[in-house]
Amino acid sequence: MPIMEDESGITTVSRRRFIQASAALAAVPLVVPQFVSAATETPTPSASPAAAQDTGRVVPTCSTFDCGGKCDIRAHVDQGIVTRITTLPDGELDEAMPIMRACIRGRGYRKFVYHPDRLKYPMKRVGKRGEGKFEKISWDEATTLIADNLKRITAKYGPASRYVHVGTAVSGGTFSGDKMVRRLLNLTGGYLEYYHSVSMGNTAAATPYTYGTPATGSSLDTLLETPLVILWGHNTNETIFGHANHYFQQMKRNGTRFIVIDPRYSDTVASLADQWIPLLPTTDNALMDAMMYVIITEDLHDKDFIARYTLGFDEASMPEGVPANESLVAYLTGAKDGVAKTPEWAEPITKVPANTIRQLAREYATAKPAALIQGWGPQRHICGERTARGSTLLATITGNVGKKGSWAAGYGGIGNRKFMSEPESIENPIAAKISVMNWMQAAEDASKVTPEQGLKGADKLDTNIRMLFTLAGNYLANQNPDINKAAKLLEDESKIEFIVASDLYLTPSARYADLLLPETSFMERWNIGETWGTGNYVILSEKLVEPEFERRSDYEWLREVAAKLGVEQAFSEGRDEKQWIEHIVETTRAAMPAENMPSFAQLQVQRRHLFKSEPYVAFADNIRDPQNNPFKTPSGKIEIFSKRLYDMNNPEIPALSHYVPAHEGPQDALTGKYPLQLITWKGKNRANSTQYANPWLQEAQTQKLWINPQDAARRGIAQGDNVRIHNDRGISMVPAEVTPRIIPGVVALQAGAWWQPDASGVDRGGCANVLSSTRITPLAKGNSHQTMLVEVEKA
Numbered sequence: 001m002p003i004m005e006d007e008s009g010i011t012t013v014s015r016r017r018f019i020q021a022s023a024a025l026a027a028v029p030l031v032v033p034q035f036v037s038a039a040t041e042t043p044t045p046s047a048s049p050a051a052a053q054d055t056g057r058v059v060p061t062c063s064t065f066d067c068g069g070k071c072d073i074r075a076h077v078d079q080g081i082v083t084r085i086t087t088l089p090d091g092e093l094d095e096a097m098p099i100m101r102a103c104i105r106g107r108g109y110r111k112f113v114y115h116p117d118r119l120k121y122p123m124k125r126v127g128k129r130g131e132g133k134f135e136k137i138s139w140d141e142a143t144t145l146i147a148d149n150l151k152r153i154t155a156k157y158g159p160a161s162r163y164v165h166v167g168t169a170v171s172g173g174t175f176s177g178d179k180m181v182r183r184l185l186n187l188t189g190g191y192l193e194y195y196h197s198v199s200m201g202n203t204a205a206a207t208p209y210t211y212g213t214p215a216t217g218s219s220l221d222t223l224l225e226t227p228l229v230i231l232w233g234h235n236t237n238e239t240i241f242g243h244a245n246h247y248f249q250q251m252k253r254n255g256t257r258f259i260v261i262d263p264r265y266s267d268t269v270a271s272l273a274d275q276w277i278p279l280l281p282t283t284d285n286a287l288m289d290a291m292m293y294v295i296i297t298e299d300l301h302d303k304d305f306i307a308r309y310t311l312g313f314d315e316a317s318m319p320e321g322v323p324a325n326e327s328l329v330a331y332l333t334g335a336k337d338g339v340a341k342t343p344e345w346a347e348p349i350t351k352v353p354a355n356t357i358r359q360l361a362r363e364y365a366t367a368k369p370a371a372l373i374q375g376w377g378p379q380r381h382i383c384g385e386r387t388a389r390g391s392t393l394l395a396t397i398t399g400n401v402g403k404k405g406s407w408a409a410g411y412g413g414i415g416n417r418k419f420m421s422e423p424e425s426i427e428n429p430i431a432a433k434i435s436v437m438n439w440m441q442a443a444e445d446a447s448k449v450t451p452e453q454g455l456k457g458a459d460k461l462d463t464n465i466r467m468l469f470t471l472a473g474n475y476l477a478n479q480n481p482d483i484n485k486a487a488k489l490l491e492d493e494s495k496i497e498f499i500v501a502s503d504l505y506l507t508p509s510a511r512y513a514d515l516l517l518p519e520t521s522f523m524e525r526w527n528i529g530e531t532w533g534t535g536n537y538v539i540l541s542e543k544l545v546e547p548e549f550e551r552r553s554d555y556e557w558l559r560e561v562a563a564k565l566g567v568e569q570a571f572s573e574g575r576d577e578k579q580w581i582e583h584i585v586e587t588t589r590a591a592m593p594a595e596n597m598p599s600f601a602q603l604q605v606q607r608r609h610l611f612k613s614e615p616y617v618a619f620a621d622n623i624r625d626p627q628n629n630p631f632k633t634p635s636g637k638i639e640i641f642s643k644r645l646y647d648m649n650n651p652e653i654p655a656l657s658h659y660v661p662a663h664e665g666p667q668d669a670l671t672g673k674y675p676l677q678l679i680t681w682k683g684k685n686r687a688n689s690t691q692y693a694n695p696w697l698q699e700a701q702t703q704k705l706w707i708n709p710q711d712a713a714r715r716g717i718a719q720g721d722n723v724r725i726h727n728d729r730g731i732s733m734v735p736a737e738v739t740p741r742i743i744p745g746v747v748a749l750q751a752g753a754w755w756q757p758d759a760s761g762v763d764r765g766g767c768a769n770v771l772s773s774t775r776i777t778p779l780a781k782g783n784s785h786q787t788m789l790v791e792v793e794k795a
Ligand SMILES: Nc1nc2c(c(=O)[nH]1)N[C@H]1C(S)=C(S)[C@@H](COP(=O)(O)OP(=O)(O)OC[C@H]3O[C@@H](n4cnc5c(=O)[nH]c(N)nc54)[C@H](O)[C@@H]3O)O[C@H]1N2
Pocket: 066, 067, 068, 069, 168, 198, 199, 200, 232, 233, 234, 235, 238, 239, 240, 241, 261, 262, 263, 264, 266, 280, 281, 282, 283, 284, 375, 376, 377, 378, 380, 381, 679, 680, 681, 682, 683, 684, 685, 686, 687, 688, 689, 752, 786
């Protein structure tokens, strides 16, 4: 997006220019011309003498993005400029580690860092909020503004009126402004925290009802001899997901059979699958129910395992105080509702042919062991908790829990091991926590945020959100669901009074800042890159180049704000950013003496460290010795039937995670008006919306609506036609990709495109969140970004 600067220092993105840029994006599916300017190609060599001596270094480093991986990239640094990015060479492969070769996003890092549109100065809003008019100010003015607003707002409304929003782009690093702003707020009275991960919070909330603890995954090295893997809505080829493909490729060579269940023929289907089973989104539980019906009626279930470890399979194994016909067998055979959950019952719901369901069920039950691994796409739905728990029931009745080569479900990493110490640990004096889905209500009218809707730690909130920090997030008006609704709230300056944003770009969310701060990129500061979930190594992320213009790391300006609030010493403990990294390394060394973590000086030579970790099978101890290691459920068993869920008496989250037609699913009456299900996926060329403006990555994949030829023909839509996607919440326009890679009845957009409203409010960027809903999931009070009904027509 072009930023125009005039002599007065006022930076404007006028709506007209904004539309022109969007139109260019829509019409030219290649590089946006503005992005390939001379400034991108030839950053000026740094003038510092140290940099001048910095010739021809090749530095192993990594980004700190929330991108699914953590790779060893090689930055070629010459006279203070990164001139080229390569990656881990073949000769340096380490057998003990996954191959951490850069994906295309990593190969494109230079175009993210050296982009002419990068923010250069601190800026203050001058127009209406959201209009995108800013004026350049000094850092001293910026930090005074923050300190003054913190004082004023805290005095008037109390510390619980302060909120820090989602900012995942720096979550792959040990140290960040997003962490340190929390430290500063905790030192000055606290802030309103949110809970719930929009990534996988629905799985995390639901799986403890089966196992007592959130279901973690096993380590992937335990699957090398598994004969059958079902990837259920899991697209590891694009999402990287802890470098899962490294293991999956080895397994493929060992003869593992892969089945992928996904409404889309994803890149993972293309590269890995022996079989693709498409289904309608939100109907996964109907497929699971029918699979369980086949397994049980064909006597393929693991009777010994069920008898020894589980509760609620049949009428003989039910907990006290539950009436007849509530067990799994009773449900599947129709003892209660008269409907047997046969493959023929599931076929019209899911669109999976009955014989395919039979084949899938037989294969899963007879391959010993088998691993059903669920991605997080299926649980980012309104029915996500049921889907996540449904897969635990399949694993349980086939005895695929706690055994090498099997998979219990979930996928939260190896026991969620966390290696590096945390910098921010100062307790938050505010006990109340809201679900991340409550922030709009908490800003609109906090008295309406009730425990039923997700409030924890308090019965009510005493104040609305009045001041908001968003550091390294584009959540306000891009990644949040229903952004037309969010934008209305943000435009109202009488609600949230002061918004501080830091980013590298003027993103759609940054447009709503009152104060917009230009952060350094990961190449311009020290950090430690941490892996996603399954990984057990860290990589030093070195400061490679000096920041240009007036860019500063969030920590630096936070330190200045701390000084203006009189808490500088307590906040910084006298450390600059690099000293914090050193301190964290030393604290980690002291906390884990057996791990041989190198000192900071050693790490600068060694560059990475592999922590010890044995192959890990989730729940292995509970299965090996259940007497001494009961499951942490009320019964100590794996709970197929959950009495806790039963007592909630909420049909949306039944005691046996079975199929329930979803709101805005294929059986909703709203299909009369909006007949197509729209889903999103995380594509290869960006991490959510991070690197959206990168011209190389825009070439790699353009924002289009995937639509099946049958649905397209019915609407007179041809390949490349501009289409209008709409529902009651919004309208988006992009070109159509007419492709059999998506099941009829479903359309898909890649997640994370920038919202680009034209003068009439129609999005020209293909941002699915103008169409998505803020409806919350019944148990986790979580997000349902993936569940929406739309209609599509030729524009
Ligand atoms: N390249 C890339 N990698 C990323 C990210 C990125 O943006 N880009 N983001 C990172 C982040 S923050 C996260 S949280 C992870 C998330 O990783 P995931 O949540 O697993 O990724 P998604 O692409 O949302 O979903 C995975 C698949 O689920 C399918 N799906 C959608 N709805 C349904 C359904 O109802 N049933 C079934 N069976 N399948 C369904 C989608 O078509 C998709 O192929 O990825 C991380 N990795």
